[in-house]
Amino acid sequence: xxxxxxxxISVVGGQGAGRPRKRRRIRLLSRTDKIVLSIxxxxxxxxxxxxxxxxxxxSIGLSFVRWNGLDLTDIKAAGVANYSYVFKDYPxxxxxxxxxxxxxxxxxxxxxxxxxxxxxxxxQNIRGSKIYQSIFFIPVMLSLALIGIIWxxxxxxxxGLLNFLLGTAGTPQxxxxxxxxxxxxxxxxxxxxxxxxxxxxxxxxAGLKGVDASLxxxxxxDGANAYQTFFRIVFPAMRPINIVIVVITxxxxxxxxxxxxxxxxxxxxxxxxxxxxxxxxxxxGQVIGVGSALAVILxxxxxxxxxxxxxxxxxxEKVQ
Amino acid sequence: xxxAVASRTRLSASGAPKPRGGKKRHYGTHIFLIVMAVMWLIPxxxxxxxxxxxxxxTDKYGYFSLGGTFNFDNFVQxxxxxxxxxxxxxxxxxxxxxxxxxLLLSSMMAFAVSRVSWKFNITLLIMFTAGNLLPPQVLAAxxxxxxxxxxxxxxxxxxxxxLNTYFSxxxxxxxxxxxxxxxxxSNYMKALSxxxxxxxxxxxxGIWRQYWNIILPLCRPAIAALATLELIFIYNDFFWPLLFxxxxxxxxxxxxxxxxxxxxxxxxxxxxxxxxxxxxxxxxVYLLLQRHFVxxxxxxxxxx
Numbered sequence: 001x002x003x004x005x006x007x008x009i010s011v012v013g014g015q016g017a018g019r020p021r022k023r024r025r026i027r028l029l030s031r032t033d034k035i036v037l038s039i040x041x042x043x044x045x046x047x048x049x050x051x052x053x054x055x056x057x058x059s060i061g062l063s064f065v066r067w068n069g070l071d072l073t074d075i076k077a078a079g080v081a082n083y084s085y086v087f088k089d090y091p092x093x094x095x096x097x098x099x100x101x102x103x104x105x106x107x108x109x110x111x112x113x114x115x116x117x118x119x120x121x122x123x124q125n126i127r128g129s130k131i132y133q134s135i136f137f138i139p140v141m142l143s144l145a146l147i148g149i150i151w152x153x154x155x156x157x158x159x160g161l162l163n164f165l166l167g168t169a170g171t172p173q174x175x176x177x178x179x180x181x182x183x184x185x186x187x188x189x190x191x192x193x194x195x196x197x198x199x200x201x202x203x204x205x206a207g208l209k210g211v212d213a214s215l216x217x218x219x220x221x222d223g224a225n226a227y228q229t230f231f232r233i234v235f236p237a238m239r240p241i242n243i244v245i246v247v248i249t250x251x252x253x254x255x256x257x258x259x260x261x262x263x264x265x266x267x268x269x270x271x272x273x274x275x276x277x278x279x280x281x282x283x284x285g286q287v288i289g290v291g292s293a294l295a296v297i298l299x300x301x302x303x304x305x306x307x308x309x310x311x312x313x314x315x316x317e318k319v320q
Numbered sequence: 321x322x323x324a325v326a327s328r329t330r331l332s333a334s335g336a337p338k339p340r341g342g343k344k345r346h347y348g349t350h351i352f353l354i355v356m357a358v359m360w361l362i363p364x365x366x367x368x369x370x371x372x373x374x375x376x377x378t379d380k381y382g383y384f385s386l387g388g389t390f391n392f393d394n395f396v397q398x399x400x401x402x403x404x405x406x407x408x409x410x411x412x413x414x415x416x417x418x419x420x421x422x423l424l425l426s427s428m429m430a431f432a433v434s435r436v437s438w439k440f441n442i443t444l445l446i447m448f449t450a451g452n453l454l455p456p457q458v459l460a461a462x463x464x465x466x467x468x469x470x471x472x473x474x475x476x477x478x479x480x481x482x483l484n485t486y487f488s489x490x491x492x493x494x495x496x497x498x499x500x501x502x503x504x505x506s507n508y509m510k511a512l513s514x515x516x517x518x519x520x521x522x523x524x525x526g527i528w529r530q531y532w533n534i535i536l537p538l539c540r541p542a543i544a545a546l547a548t549l550e551l552i553f554i555y556n557d558f559f560w561p562l563l564f565x566x567x568x569x570x571x572x573x574x575x576x577x578x579x580x581x582x583x584x585x586x587x588x589x590x591x592x593x594x595x596x597x598x599x600x601x602x603x604x605v606y607l608l609l610q611r612h613f614v615x616x617x618x619x620x621x622x623x624x
Contacts, residue, residue: 029436029527030526032526032527033526033527036526036527036528037432037436037527040428040429040431040432040527040531041428041429041432041433041444043425043428044425044426044428044429044448044498044502045429045444045447047425047491047494047495047498048447048448048451048495048498048499050495051459051463051491051492051495051496052451052454052459052495052496052499053447053451054462055459055462055463055466056454056458056459056462058461058462058465058466059458059459059461059462062461062462062465069461069464069465069468072469118353118356121349121352121353122353124346124349126346126349126350126353127350128350128353132353132357134610135357135360135361136356136357136360137606137610137614138360138361138364138606139360140617141552141556141602141605141606141613142556142599142602143555143556143557143558143574144556144558145556145558145574145575145577145578146556146574146577146595146598146599149577149580149581149591149594149595150363150364150367150595151363152581152591153363153366153367153370153588153591153592153595154362154363154366154367156588159378159383159588161362161366161383161384164383164384169384191363194360194363198360199617202614202617202618203617203618206614206618247453251453251455254455255455255456255457257455257456257457257559258558258559261558261562261578262558262577262578262581273457274455274457277457277458277460277461278457278460278563281460281461281464282563288461288465291460291461292461292462295457295458295459295460295461296458298455298457298458299454299455299458302453302454302455302458305453306450306453306454309453310446310449310450313449314442314445314446314449
């Protein structure tokens with residue numbers, strides 16, 4: 001917002017000052033400055049390379065080998081055997097893919113629009129807006145692991161509040177919401193929505209504040225009703241935030257892990273690709289190759305929203 | 321609790337037909353928001369309600385009753401029996417150094433890519449941002465193996481390598497969060513006027529002084545917001561300690577609560593008390609620093 005005001009000034013001043021500035025900078029970057037700069041860049045970059053990008057490449061490498069994780073000399077080439085095993089013979093894989101897709105669709109169709117709706121309602125000057133915001137915001141600060149436990153207390157078969165409200169607690173019809181493989185993915189999705197909607201609400205509240213009020217006035221002067229104003233004017237004006245929300249929603253649905261791991265380690269109806277990766281890496285039947293193949297599948301899917309986002313965020317700068 | 325539910329249904333029954341048209345439209349909005357707010361609070365309220373009741377009373381009257389006493393006995397028992405002092409200490413040992421490292425590294429990196437123009441700054445910034453967006457599980461196997469084969473003297477680590485140490489969690493969290501903070505801070509620094517450092521340059525101030533004495537103090541709001549955000553992010557981190565730390569007594573709170581389900585078995589009152597205890601630090605941040613937290617969240621998305 002402030003940059004919009006400042007930039008014309010700096011452009012005006014920048015034209016004339018541009019050239020000498022560059023020359024000056026080159027001259028004034030002393031030897032010490034160069035050393036300081038290379039340390040300032042070098043240490044963070046080294047950490048990024050060592051702990052994120054080299055492991056990413058190694059993950060790809062490990063997906064083509066057979067290894068028990070113990071001795072480095074035991075590593076044997078396996079070709080695409082891990083992948084064909086995952087795609088053809090690994091029973092939880094396709095259910096996990098379905099659950100990840102379901103997770104994405106649920107967040108995109110239910111949780112995100114709900115967050116947007118809350119933001120739009122709370123953006124108009126209604127009484128108690130701050131109190132409502134604070135309430136919807138609480139779950140955003142909680143870890144998904146803790147959310148799993150809190151909802152476990154709510155969803156329990158015999159002593160949970162939900163079954164009591166439904167009148168089935170203690171009867172044979174009582175549903176074990178987190179235990180029954182037919183319903184637990186939905187129960188987990190509702191718990192995840194509890195957090196995601198508040199997150200989306202906060203981001204959209206900031207986005208709505210940034211929309212120029214005169215746009216809305218102009219639209220209503222032209223006879224647009226509230227819905228038209230929102231969908232034709234306000235929503236498109238929030239394009240940068242919309243993109244962030246789309247990316248966050250996709251990435252959250254790929255990263256979903258904590259909540260299902262707390263419930264039952266991601267088994268019995270709650271399989272997710274991320275959880276399968278870990279199931280193959282820890283425990284007795286350690287199969288690093290299969291775990292890595294699953295990790296690479298997750299990586300490839302994740303690259304789609306990541307590349308989309310980066311091209312949006314940095315595309316303009318490259319041109320400049 | 322139940323009265324809130326009752327009033328909610330009464331409200332929606334009598335108030336629903338009224339809205340639409342004119343200024344009364346806000347009634348409909350309020351009814352909807354109240355219903356949502358109540359639904360939002362129920363899981364938390366239920367945990368707190370269960371935690372405040374002794375197990376003997378819930379066994380006698382049932383979980384869905386108001387009978388019996390309310391006290392903090394479950395909290396006391398969960399605190400000692402669940403080993404919370406230890407877990408909170410672990411959370412502190414992991415969180416504080418990580419936040420300091422992340423902010424130091426990311427502000428240096430952000431300064432270099434946003435205030436000095438050189439060849440690879442955009443490329444590096446893209447690399448940093450992308451790294452933060454990867455699902456952590458993608459890196460699990462190689463990082464685990466790397467840490468396992470990274471030998472340390474036994475005086476530092478009783479496993480003889482990086483596994484089962486606080487360092488492992490601090491390192492990986494630092495790497496992950498530095499990407500995000502670099503992105504946010506570089507956008508923030510770019511918006512600061514170029515004249516600021518130009519003047520210092522003329523005065524003969526070196527790069528470090530420009531960074532430390534001029535740019536960094538101006539970034540105070542962004543750093544406060546990010547520090548709050550990272551405090552919550554790292555406190556809430558479940559995955560990395562789960563992967564790297566095998567000894568239960570070195571786990572931070574968020575990962576340790578996973579084991580409470582086993583420790584407290586079917587004593588839901590204790591489990592609820594444990595869950596509520598875990599919320600307390602978050603609640604403190606929520607009450608004192610909510611503004612910074614929200615600012616941090618929105619800073620991260622202000623540029624798309």
